[in-house]
Amino acid sequence: MLSIIIADDEEEVIDLCKMLIEYPGVAVIGEARNGLELLDKIEELHPDAVITDINMPGMTGLELIETAREEFPSVNFIVISGYTDFEYVQTALRFGVWDYLLKPIQKKELNGILEKLDHHLMQEKEASEQKEILDMDLRKSRSVLREQYIRQLRQALKTGTVLREDSMLVPEGFFQIGNEEKTACVEIHADSRMHTAKALNASLMEKAEDIFLQIQKNAQDSGWDVVTIKDNGTYLMVLVIPEGSAHTYDAFLKKAEAQIRQFNNQSRFIHLTGGSSLCVSAADEALSAVIMQAGFAIACRPEKWEEALIRYVEKDYLAVQEIPRYSMAEQLRSSIADQNEERACEMVKAAFECPDQAIPGSSLRLLSELLDYINQAFRLLPNAHNLPRELRIDSSDVLFEELNPSCIREHLCQCIHAAFSEYRDFTETQENNLIQKAKKYVALHYAEEISLEDVARHVVLNPSYFSSFFKAETGTGFIKYLQYVRMEQAKKLLRESHLRIEDIARKVGYRDLKYFNIIFRNETGAAPSEYRKLYS
Numbered sequence: 001m002l003s004i005i006i007a008d009d010e011e012e013v014i015d016l017c018k019m020l021i022e023y024p025g026v027a028v029i030g031e032a033r034n035g036l037e038l039l040d041k042i043e044e045l046h047p048d049a050v051i052t053d054i055n056m057p058g059m060t061g062l063e064l065i066e067t068a069r070e071e072f073p074s075v076n077f078i079v080i081s082g083y084t085d086f087e088y089v090q091t092a093l094r095f096g097v098w099d100y101l102l103k104p105i106q107k108k109e110l111n112g113i114l115e116k117l118d119h120h121l122m123q124e125k126e127a128s129e130q131k132e133i134l135d136m137d138l139r140k141s142r143s144v145l146r147e148q149y150i151r152q153l154r155q156a157l158k159t160g161t162v163l164r165e166d167s168m169l170v171p172e173g174f175f176q177i178g179n180e181e182k183t184a185c186v187e188i189h190a191d192s193r194m195h196t197a198k199a200l201n202a203s204l205m206e207k208a209e210d211i212f213l214q215i216q217k218n219a220q221d222s223g224w225d226v227v228t229i230k231d232n233g234t235y236l237m238v239l240v241i242p243e244g245s246a247h248t249y250d251a252f253l254k255k256a257e258a259q260i261r262q263f264n265n266q267s268r269f270i271h272l273t274g275g276s277s278l279c280v281s282a283a284d285e286a287l288s289a290v291i292m293q294a295g296f297a298i299a300c301r302p303e304k305w306e307e308a309l310i311r312y313v314e315k316d317y318l319a320v321q322e323i324p325r326y327s328m329a330e331q332l333r334s335s336i337a338d339q340n341e342e343r344a345c346e347m348v349k350a351a352f353e354c355p356d357q358a359i360p361g362s363s364l365r366l367l368s369e370l371l372d373y374i375n376q377a378f379r380l381l382p383n384a385h386n387l388p389r390e391l392r393i394d395s396s397d398v399l400f401e402e403l404n405p406s407c408i409r410e411h412l413c414q415c416i417h418a419a420f421s422e423y424r425d426f427t428e429t430q431e432n433n434l435i436q437k438a439k440k441y442v443a444l445h446y447a448e449e450i451s452l453e454d455v456a457r458h459v460v461l462n463p464s465y466f467s468s469f470f471k472a473e474t475g476t477g478f479i480k481y482l483q484y485v486r487m488e489q490a491k492k493l494l495r496e497s498h499l500r501i502e503d504i505a506r507k508v509g510y511r512d513l514k515y516f517n518i519i520f521r522n523e524t525g526a527a528p529s530e531y532r533k534l535y536s
Helices: 013-022 035-045 059-070 083-094 107-159 202-221 243-266 286-299 316-323 329-337 341-352 362-380 407-429 435-444 452-458 464-473 477-498 500-509 515-522 528-535
Strands: 002-007 024-030 047-053 077-079 097-102 181-194 225-231 234-242 270-276 307-311
Touching: 002 500, 013 024, 013 107, 013 329, 024 035, 035 047, 035 059, 035 341, 047 500, 059 077, 059 286, 077 107, 077 286, 097 107, 107 225, 181 202, 181 243, 202 225, 202 234, 202 243, 202 270, 225 341, 234 243, 234 286, 243 270, 243 307, 286 316, 286 362, 286 464, 329 341, 329 362, 329 528, 341 362, 362 407, 362 464, 435 452, 435 477, 452 464, 452 477, 452 515, 464 477, 477 500, 477 515, 477 528, 500 515, 500 528, 515 528
Parallel strands: 002 024, 002 047, 047 077, 077 097, 270 307
Antiparallel strands: 181 234, 181 270, 225 234
């Protein structure tokens, strides 16, 4: 509905205009007798349009329009004048009036102008609403892209991969940061105080998330640009801080630390730890740097469990980079493959007793390495692929209660025992007794020249049927399984004895040394002599 005010010093003209208006989309909401009164009415009623005589007492038409355009730019003016004032009207048109009417006022002309103005205002409103929707969609899309970009950077840092520039989902105008701005990152991680992290249900995590949202609001209230992501109990925010407020970053961290500490004092089930980066000059590589720094600070929590918010320390990071990689990977994998869980646990305990593990950040790095090797070996256990769920240990299964290094090693050993218990329960119930009997026969006679027919005869099955049955039950062919058993024994003898390679070949069932060497290299990627040098 088009709302209008009619202004004229002659009441008869106002009444005439009201009588002539037939366009249904118009509502006359006010009248005025002079320019000053008209300005008051406009301020009071906020009309879409004003029909006014160009000559009224108290203020000239041009003065009226000029003042109103400055104070009420959305109001559209339709001026009324006689032929003698037409030059005056032309000047008014240059001032931005919508249209004009010549006296005597014609009904058709008046209603045509009003209809045209109404359609114009409706189109402007639709365009404005459409622009608002597009702007909102653009903001949402940009927000999503910014989050994806941060996730990509974080994942690349975790896996050590290098992202190609054309693979990055970099939104246009992402973090318009210049020399006058700083960037930083804060990561908050939720650990379970209970025996298993799986007990962290949604309602408990909501309480932890409330703290993160409070800290996020602290940053936003400071006028900083903030991008946040949430991922499986981890909350991360990347900050862009104007140079003028960079000095407040330390105060922001102290407030966040107090909020996290208060939550931990009250929470029985979840322990929160914050990790913060340095506040560095903004640059293209700065985002990767601060995300890495916050992530490393979080990784120091086993050694700094009592700290609510751990700040990145450069010397700790450099010290961890100097620690050699775990050197007993093959032996650990072999212990798992041999289903020797006690030996595997002894190796885990020995690894965590290394003096290097006192360095902040070293315990979680070591845990990550050990889990990689252990889970690789789990996948290679006979029939492991047939288990109802993948046999693996996640870091969240190990990290609970107080995360000091001694707790981590004990929890990891518990998880290894639990995994083997699950595996044995499955194999004992799922594997056919005939297959077990066949495997025991192989374990006793692998050093001899046994064949599929020999084993089939032992379990009283037709050789062809036994071959199909064995593969269906174990997931591998009999010849491949026999080779696997022989190679595992060969690796063990190479590691633990000083026998000649030729003698080892005979002890595991190979009379042809050259053939043994070929099989061994295919199985391990190394010649027997090379393997012995590496792992003995």
